[in-house]
Amino acid sequence: xxxxxxxxxxxxxxxxxxxxxxxxxxxxxxxxxxxxxxxxxxxxxxxxxxxxxxxxxxxxxxxxxxxxxxxxxxxxxxxxxxxxxxxxxxxxxxxxxxxxxxxxxxxxxxxxxxxxxxxxxxxxxxxxxxxxxxxxxxxxxxxxxxxxxxxxxxxxxxxxxxxxxxxxxxxxxxxxxxxxxxxxxxxxxxxxxxxxxxxxxxxxxxxxxxxxxxxxxxxxxxxxxxxxxxxxxxxxxxxxxxxxxxxxxxxxxxxxxxxxxxxxxxxxxxxxxxxxxxxxxxxxxxxxxxxxxxxxxxxxxxxxxxxxxxxxxxxxxx
Amino acid sequence: xxxxxxxxxxxxxxxxxxxxxxxxxxxxxxxxxxxxxxxxxxxxxxxxxxxxxxxxxxxxxxxxxxxxxxxxxxxxxxxxxxxxxxxxxxxxxxxxxxxxxxxxxxxxxxxxxxxxxxxxxxxxxxxxxxxxxxxxxxxxxxxxxxxxxxxxxxxxxxxxxxxxxxxxxxxxxxxxxxxxxxxxxxxxxxxxxxxxxxxxxxxxxxxxxxxxxxxxxxxxxxxxxxxxxxxxxxxxxxxxxxxxxxxxxxxxxxxxxxxxxxxxxxxxxxxxxxxxxxxxxxxxxxxxxxxxxxxxxxxxxxxxxxxxxxxxxxxxxxxxxxxxxxxxxxxxxxxxxxxxxxxxxxxxxxxxxxxxxxxxxxxxxxxxxxxxxxxxxxxxxxxxxxxxxxxxxxxxxxxxxxxxxxxxxxxxxxxxxxxxxxxxxxxxxxxxxxxxxxxxxxxxxxxxxxxxxxxxxxxxxxxxxxxxxxxxxxxxxxxxxxxxxxxxxxxxxxxxxxxxxxxxxxxxxxxxxxxxxxxxxxxxxxxxxxxxxxxxxxxxxxxxxxxxxxxxxxxxxxxxxxxxxxxxxxxxxxxxxxxxxxxxxxxxxxxxxxxxxxxxxxxxxxxxxxxxxxxxxxxxxxxxxxxxxxxxxxxxxxxxxxxxxxxxxxxxxxxxxxxxxxxxxxxxx
Numbered sequence: 001x002x003x004x005x006x007x008x009x010x011x012x013x014x015x016x017x018x019x020x021x022x023x024x025x026x027x028x029x030x031x032x033x034x035x036x037x038x039x040x041x042x043x044x045x046x047x048x049x050x051x052x053x054x055x056x057x058x059x060x061x062x063x064x065x066x067x068x069x070x071x072x073x074x075x076x077x078x079x080x081x082x083x084x085x086x087x088x089x090x091x092x093x094x095x096x097x098x099x100x101x102x103x104x105x106x107x108x109x110x111x112x113x114x115x116x117x118x119x120x121x122x123x124x125x126x127x128x129x130x131x132x133x134x135x136x137x138x139x140x141x142x143x144x145x146x147x148x149x150x151x152x153x154x155x156x157x158x159x160x161x162x163x164x165x166x167x168x169x170x171x172x173x174x175x176x177x178x179x180x181x182x183x184x185x186x187x188x189x190x191x192x193x194x195x196x197x198x199x200x201x202x203x204x205x206x207x208x209x210x211x212x213x214x215x216x217x218x219x220x221x222x223x224x225x226x227x228x229x230x231x232x233x234x235x236x237x238x239x240x241x242x243x244x245x246x247x248x249x250x251x252x253x254x255x256x257x258x259x260x261x262x263x264x265x266x267x268x269x270x271x272x273x274x275x276x277x278x279x280x281x282x283x284x285x286x287x288x289x290x291x292x293x294x295x296x297x298x299x300x301x302x303x304x305x306x307x308x309x310x311x312x313x314x315x316x317x318x
Numbered sequence: 319x320x321x322x323x324x325x326x327x328x329x330x331x332x333x334x335x336x337x338x339x340x341x342x343x344x345x346x347x348x349x350x351x352x353x354x355x356x357x358x359x360x361x362x363x364x365x366x367x368x369x370x371x372x373x374x375x376x377x378x379x380x381x382x383x384x385x386x387x388x389x390x391x392x393x394x395x396x397x398x399x400x401x402x403x404x405x406x407x408x409x410x411x412x413x414x415x416x417x418x419x420x421x422x423x424x425x426x427x428x429x430x431x432x433x434x435x436x437x438x439x440x441x442x443x444x445x446x447x448x449x450x451x452x453x454x455x456x457x458x459x460x461x462x463x464x465x466x467x468x469x470x471x472x473x474x475x476x477x478x479x480x481x482x483x484x485x486x487x488x489x490x491x492x493x494x495x496x497x498x499x500x501x502x503x504x505x506x507x508x509x510x511x512x513x514x515x516x517x518x519x520x521x522x523x524x525x526x527x528x529x530x531x532x533x534x535x536x537x538x539x540x541x542x543x544x545x546x547x548x549x550x551x552x553x554x555x556x557x558x559x560x561x562x563x564x565x566x567x568x569x570x571x572x573x574x575x576x577x578x579x580x581x582x583x584x585x586x587x588x589x590x591x592x593x594x595x596x597x598x599x600x601x602x603x604x605x606x607x608x609x610x611x612x613x614x615x616x617x618x619x620x621x622x623x624x625x626x627x628x629x630x631x632x633x634x635x636x637x638x639x640x641x642x643x644x645x646x647x648x649x650x651x652x653x654x655x656x657x658x659x660x661x662x663x664x665x666x667x668x669x670x671x672x673x674x675x676x677x678x679x680x681x682x683x684x685x686x687x688x689x690x691x692x693x694x695x696x697x698x699x700x701x702x703x704x705x706x707x708x709x710x711x712x713x714x715x716x717x718x719x720x721x722x723x724x725x726x727x728x729x730x731x732x733x734x735x736x737x738x739x740x741x742x743x744x745x746x747x748x749x750x751x752x753x754x755x756x757x758x759x760x761x762x763x764x765x766x767x768x769x770x771x772x773x774x775x776x777x778x779x780x781x782x783x784x785x786x787x788x789x790x791x792x793x794x795x796x797x798x799x800x801x802x803x804x805x806x807x808x809x810x811x812x813x814x815x816x817x818x819x820x821x822x823x824x825x826x827x828x829x830x831x832x833x834x835x836x837x838x839x840x841x842x843x844x845x846x847x848x849x850x851x852x853x854x855x856x857x858x859x860x861x862x863x864x865x866x867x868x869x870x871x872x873x874x875x876x877x878x879x880x881x882x883x884x885x886x887x888x889x890x891x892x893x894x895x896x897x898x899x900x901x902x903x904x905x906x907x908x909x910x911x912x913x914x915x916x917x918x919x920x921x922x923x924x925x926x927x928x929x930x931x932x933x934x935x936x937x938x939x940x941x942x943x944x945x946x947x948x949x950x951x952x953x954x955x956x957x958x959x960x961x962x963x964x965x966x967x968x969x970x971x972x973x974x975x976x977x978x979x980x981x982x983x984x985x986x987x
Contacts, residue, residue: 054870061879063772065692067703077858081851095854097835098847102725103713107851109758110712116762117703120893123690123771124881128893131766135759136901142758143751146725150747153729159844218880222866295905302748309744313732 002255006094009261013093014084016265017240021083021232022046024239024276029203031280046232053225061122061218071118072219072226075111079230082107083237087244089264091162092254100159101149101241105142108193108237111230112138119215130214133291137199137211140298141192144185147305151182152245154312161241165248181308183246188301190238192294194231197283199294211291236272243271319364320377320394323402323445326361330354330438334431341427350430351416354437358409361441365402368394372815378447385450391509393447396815397580400656401444401572404663408565409437411791412557415671418787419557422678428469429555436462436561440569448509449498453491456573460487460537463566466558467550479549486536486546493533494573497526501581513581523582527589530577531596537570539623540630541600542938547623548607552615552683556674559615563622564667568659571629578637579652579820587641587736594634595742598749601627603938605756606910609763609902610934612685612895614673617764618666621709624753625662628724629655631750635727636821638739645823647730650838652821653813654723660809661716661802665708668795672702675784675792676768680777685764685895690773694781697789699769704796706761708803711754714852716802719836721754722846726838756902763898772889804848807836896932903932911935 026046033040060069082104085096099107112134119131153159155178156167167173192199195212216227244251250267252260289297333353340346376395384390416433423429439462442455464487468480500522501513518526536543551562578585604623611617632655639648675698682688692699708715731743773779802809814824825838835847879885907913911934918929
């Protein structure tokens with residue numbers, strides 16, 4: 001019975017994140033437009049774009065190889081699986097034991113690896129510029145992320161997200177300097193990883209300033225739809241991760257009643273809304289930085305993460 | 319089993335001798351690689367049998383060869399059995415690959431006699447049970463591999479690489495001789511059984527540790543003794559490069575583990591700090607060097623340096639945990655290091671084989687002149703991609719599992735009581751994370767520039783797929799990368815006897831329901847199930863593909879690349895290896911390599927082309943090796959005068975040396 005319930009929770013989570021991810025992006029876009037006094041696209045615009053892209057033909061560059069065609073499916077699948085393992089509304093996920101938070105970071109790394117290769121595949125300069133910059137950003141963002149992971153798992157005594165969420169809900173954790181540093185570092189990493197301001201501009205059409213968009217310039221049709229979905233999912237994943245670890249209130253534990261799950265889902269949607277609002281306000285208030293300033297930005301994130309982990313190593317009782 | 323393994327080694331040596339006479343014949347290539355394949359496969363089966371049987375009761379054997387009062391002692395225990403599996407797996411795949419690759423060899427007489435001898439020497443090092451046999455086999459291994467490095471000695475740079483290798487190898491052996499001398503002590507008991515029972519003082523133990531780190535580390539490629547490795551490994555024929563990078567560095571790791579974990583006795587906590595710190599620095603330096611490289615084989619050799627660093631991080635943590643009586647944590651760190659030994663030997667051999675296939679097809683090692691090979695060599699490209707993903711520590715492949723285990727070991731270290739370790743270990747964790755992320759960037763570059771995009775030269779445009787033997791060897795290794803990644807529990811269970819003998823504990827063995835999930839400490843702490851992840855990803859990708867093709871669209875049109883409306887037909891407009899790593903060079907290289915970029919822009923209207931010059935300096939080489947070479951050169955010049963003295967001066971010299979020696983002896987007593 002417990003296994004069936006966990007499996008049910010897992011399946012609900014898989015569909016829920018897929019259904020909610022475009023909405024989150026649409027919400028942020030709408031808010032950003034309204035903050036600068038524009039009408040903005042309707043909330044459901046990302047869904048319409050996906051449906052339109054899925055219906056269109058793929059226009060494939062002549063020099064593209066099989067890797068270019070296979071990559072979107074793998075990127076989508078890897079990101080989807082990674083996002084489905086982060087507790088959103090409930091912790092008792094059936095497959096949660098398969099990957100801890102280090103493995104989730106590595107799964108995102110695998111998706112990025114494929115995407116950067118796809119960027120190089122056609123053999124155009126824009127694909128190369130995107131891939132090269134993406135990997136430079138990742139080479140700093142991933143260690144910063146792992147330092148945050150270290151901090152959290154030292155506090156919780158576990159790298160399993162469900163256990164971390166439960167452990168950080170306990171009152172004895174309290175407010176800690178390490179947690180604050182880790183939160184700041186994680187937000188910086190999340191901004192960089194999701195190609196948001198101030199690292200990358202998600203709305204730009206000036207190719208030379210793009211990172212993520214330059215990599216996927218040659219994609220069209222269903223392939224583009226998959227990659228877009230993957231990036232929506234990635235944004236949702238980071239928001240869920242921050243919510244699950246730093247704001248773990250309201251997440252339903254394993255084997256609860258239907259009302260608890262419904263309440264958990266409600267709280268989760270509220271958290272998504274709050275995160276989307278914060279992101280929109282932040283992005284409206286800040287300007288994009290030059291590419292080579294990104295290394296300072298992420299270097300700061302890495303140092304904050306390292307500091308957070310160091311503080312814990314030093315203060316933790318033996 | 320021990321006798322069987324020695325017989326295989328003897329067979330390899332016999333093949334080596336036979337090859338001297340036969341090498342000129344055309345069928346010699348097939349015969350020698352065939353014999354080497356059979357011998358290594360049999361040895362692999364025997365070693366695997368010994369490892370799986372636990373090898374708890376070590377088998378020993380003494381042969382009346384070597385030093386008359388010592389003889390040659392051999393021993394097969396769990397540790398040697400594990401490393402014999404690694405060595406003979408690498409040897410068997412290199413032999414299989416050689417069956418095809420060896421046909422393109424222009425000078426088979428320079429390769430065939432040394433190849434089986436090299437394999438035999440590595441087996442002997444792993445079996446040796448006394449210092450003399452160990453050092454003799456170690457030197458034999460160095461010389462055989464040196465001969466293989468010098469196989470194409472007329473090619474630019476190879477002779478210098480061989481010279482540097484010879485120097486560093488003799489330095490390493492010297493350090494090991496001193497280490498064994500200290501271990502044997504006054505009594506001069508050179509067999510390992512006697513060394514094991516003697517307990518050296520703390521100072522002696524520390525000296526042995528440093529000497530073993532220098533001796534084995536110079537062979538394995540630890541910074542700052544790594545300089546020869548990226549020159550010598552790529553100079554050899556590709557299957558030998560694979561053996562040197564994939565297997566010989568592991569034999570060096572074995573030497574270190576044998577001396578420090580087995581022979582010296584109980585470790586002190588700072589040993590772990592030293593070893594892990596050297597490992598962390600090695601990992602990051604190796605991968606940064608690799609990123610700056612555009613020679614495909616040299617890039618792979620620098621990645622060997624990086625992975626050796628990761629292995630030594632694990633070994634250092636194991637020492638620190640052992641010194642603090644935490645056997646479960648020590649077993650985890652040691653298992654992580656040893657699993658990475660296995661994994662690295664598999665994917666590094668695979669990658670070198672791929673580089674060899676590219677070299678055969680195009681004659682090029684320079685990535686800037688390759689590109690687009692995925693169209694011409696689809697199978698090699700796919701296999702190289704698997705190797706790249708594995709070495710970049712991406713799930714569900716094997717490289718990720720061993721790095722994950724290392725991270726889990728790092729997360730156990732707040733329990734260590736020493737303050738230095740508390741500060742150091744998180745920093746080492748950051749170095750490990752940084753090197754993993756940079757490795758992914760480097761392999762996007764290596765695979766992307768070599769195999770993707772459009773061909774940058776005529777040779778790349780006309781490349782053809784490599785032969786079946788080579789492909790078979792690469793398929794086997796790629797399959798192992800996946801199997802060890804999705805079913806790591808089998809491999810970790812096989813390592814249990816090794817961890818048990820060296821660390822006094824082993825990871826919980828997996829039986830029952832969740833037997834495919836690896837749980838290093840406890841379910842509530844961390845777990846990983848590669849098989850489930852692999853199946854989920856495959857299922858999700860398959861589902862997406864089927865659903866989209868069935869319900870949305872499956873039409874496809876080919877057209878010229880879009881490239882923002884300005885596609886340029888010249889392949890020179892693509893990103894190259896140099897331009898790919900330019901952002902990383904600007905971020906890290908300005909500090910580590912003192913990278914300088916100079917742009918020469920002609921005045922507007924001038925017709926000459928613009929130029930970009932990049933200068934990189936290897937600070938380590940400039941600050942350590944150049945002054946050392948200068949001091950040695952200076953001393954040699956001065957000592958040259960001793961060659962032209964009169965007979966009276968020589969007699970005085972001899973006499974005063976004798977007096978000085980006697981005086982030292984008198985004071986000592």
